[in-house]
Amino acid sequence: MSNKKKIPNATMKRLPLYYRYFKQEENNGNDRVSSKEISEALDIDSATIRRDFSYFGELGRKGYGYNVGSLLKFFLEYIQGNNVKNVILLGAGNLGRALLNYKFANIHDKMNIVGAFDSNESLIGNSINGTKIFHINDLETIIEQENVEVAIMTVPMEAGQQSAERLEKAGIKGILNFTPIRLHTGSDVTVHSIDLGVELQALFFQMKNK
Structure with a gap:
């Protein structure tokens, strides 16, 4: 991610919320979710979610939504890095x-x-x-x-x-x-x-x- 855009502070503050949501969905056995489902669960409008995710590239597919496992792994690595x-x-x-x-x-x-x-x-x-x-x-x-x-x-x-x-x-x-x-x-x-x-x-x- 050497050429990644500068991420707004508001977006950075929402990343742990997204991570926790995807973790819960994984625990519930769900493989994929839509921006509408994320919006309803977190009370964040869908446009904001799509804009937040756009800073990190193509994380979802139109008509499919977002793969829970892939997004969980991505946000885990982005937020936490590899070190304790x-x-x-x-x-x-x-x-x-x-x-x-x-x-x-x-x-x-x-x-x-x-x-x-x-x-x-x-x-x-x-x-x-x-x-x-x-x-x-x-x-x-x-x-x-x-x-x-x-x-x-x-x-x-x-x-x-x-x-x-x-x-x-x-x-x-x-x-x-x-x-x-x-x-x-x-x-x-x-x-x-x-x-x-x-x-x-x-x-x-x-x-x-x-």
């Missing part, structure tokens, strides 16, 4: 522990959470869903040992920016940020923020304007 992605979680509070119990393998079966980190002494040494909780002082050591480039951050708001700077200095290249602040990082660090309060407020607005 080691990830750490910073902040093992209520939200952090809930995320450790989430089955990330349903989306990314080559993602491995190698450790969680916190300063709460009562949590250190415990394991949640197979992930050990380390003291925050061990952060840089584990990142280096495990060649970690991605971090999930669920620390308190007041610790957000300082934590991001520490992660960047340790070599982290991608941060999934659950703190309700805008993080300032260098251009080589990709930050994706999820503010649950904002998402809930957006839901209220959408309900009001229906």
